[in-house]
Each structure stands twice: as structure tokens, then as C-alpha cells.
Amino acid sequence: MSARMAVSRNVSLQGHVAIVSGGARGIGAAVALELARQGARVAVFDALSAGQTLADAASQGAVCKGWQLDISDEQAVEGAGAEVESALGPVSIVVAAAGVMPSGAVDSGIAQWRRVLAVNLDGARHLIAACYPGMAERGDGRIVLVSSVAARQGGLLAGAEYSASKGALVSLGRHVARNGAAHGVRCNIVSPGVIETDMNAHLPKPDPQTLPARRLGTPQDVAGPVAFLCSDRANYITGVEMPVNGGQLFYP
Secondary structure (H helix, E strand, O other): OOOOOOOOOOOOOOOOEEEEEOOOOHHHHHHHHHHHHOOOEEEEEEOOOOHHHHHHHHHOOOOEEEEEOOOOOHHHHHHHHHHHHHHHOOOOEEEEOOOOOOOOOOOOOHHHHHHHHHHHHHHHHHHHHHHHHHHHHHOOEEEEEEOOOHHHHOOOOOOHHHHHHHHHHHHHHHHHHHHHHHHOEEEEEEEEOOEOOOOOOOOOOOOHHHOOOOOOEOHHHHHHHHHHHHOHHHOOOOOOEEEEOOOOOOOO
16 A cells, blocks of 8 residues: 555644634534534633533543633633643644524614624634634644535525625635645534524424425535545645535536
């Protein structure tokens, strides 16, 4: 067997420190647990208590600590980022998975518009602003932004503000990727389809039989691709939008 064929398929994140926003439940929780399982020391940022995520990680012997904060608060994110570095070490991985998904159509009011963008878009910006300088200085950064198929096809379940926020994340991610590449900072985007989570439990779902995969997605379906993009196996991948939707939408 050749050396190339013998390369391990394992995704190891040993030695890395990761911040995952929205890690108390849903996609964020699955991502936090997957990164921890692969050896990263994980900090969970969430407005909710992340007790269950921390307990699940501890039961597997993984290192995972929680910070309860509003991701849309720039100063809170800055302060928590500094605390993570003191407690766990320099941050080399950021996954922006925090999000809100209210129901609504084209115009649900300016207050809801501002709140959704503050969490979904500003929150990602605050994480990047807090961690990017250290990543660039050390020459090692892996950033993943969680967008949605709604960025391309519009929100069939949620409102215009949700689609707008997720589309902006794609543009933000590509900007960071282009500017960070020379400094060893990679930034990619994952765009899930319809994933069964608490966040969208209040919204109607499509009949699974109408989807190519014949099922709705799970948070674990998203966590695996995120872990891969954070790993050394993706060292030459940056600025990519990865669809994770079971064939719901093929990107050009």
C-alpha cells in the first residue's frame, strides 16, 4: 500500500482551542461536541445555558467550557474571548453557529430585522474581530460561518431578515478568506438545508419525501463537515461555501 493510500482518515484537532457560538443546542451543540471529540478544547458562547453540551462533552472525557453571553454584544464577546485565551489557550478555531430564526414574510418590522441581523451577522463579526488578530499573528486560524440555503433561495420557512443575514455571512466569509489567506487564516461557510433543531421547531417543515435525500437533516450532518473544514485536511480550502442539504439545492 502506498504512503498516499495509507493516510489516516481521522480528523484530529489536538492542540487547538475553539470557540463555538450558539453551542447550547442544535447545530452549535453538535459542532461543539464534534470538535471536542476530535481533541479541541472548546469554549461555548450562548445566551442560553450550555449545561447539557458541557455535560455531554465531560461524559466523553473532552474539554468544554461555557460562557453565557449575548453574541450581539461586542464588548461581551471581546471580554469572553480574552477569558477563553486565559483559561484554554490561544484560539485557533472559530465557528459562528449562533442564530435566531423568527417566522415572517417580507417585512416583519424593523425591530425584528435589527435583532436578527444583530445576532446572526453582527455576532459573527464580533467573534472574528476578537480572534482574527491573534490568528493572523500566529499564522494559524480556521473560521467557519454557518449560513443557510436561504441565502440563495430565500427563506421558505423564515423571514426576509433571516435570508438577508445568511446571505451576508457568505460575503463576509469570502472577504475574510481572501484577506486572511496570506496570514494563514482560512474562512469557509457551511450552508445547511432544513435541519431539525429547536430553533425552527415552531415553523412548518417540508415533507421529507419531497427532498432528494428523503429525510430532513440532523445537527450531526452539519457537525462533520465543519470539523473537516477546521482540520489540517482542509489546509488548502478557503472561501468555500459548502452546501449541506441532502440535494435540496445544487449550487452552480
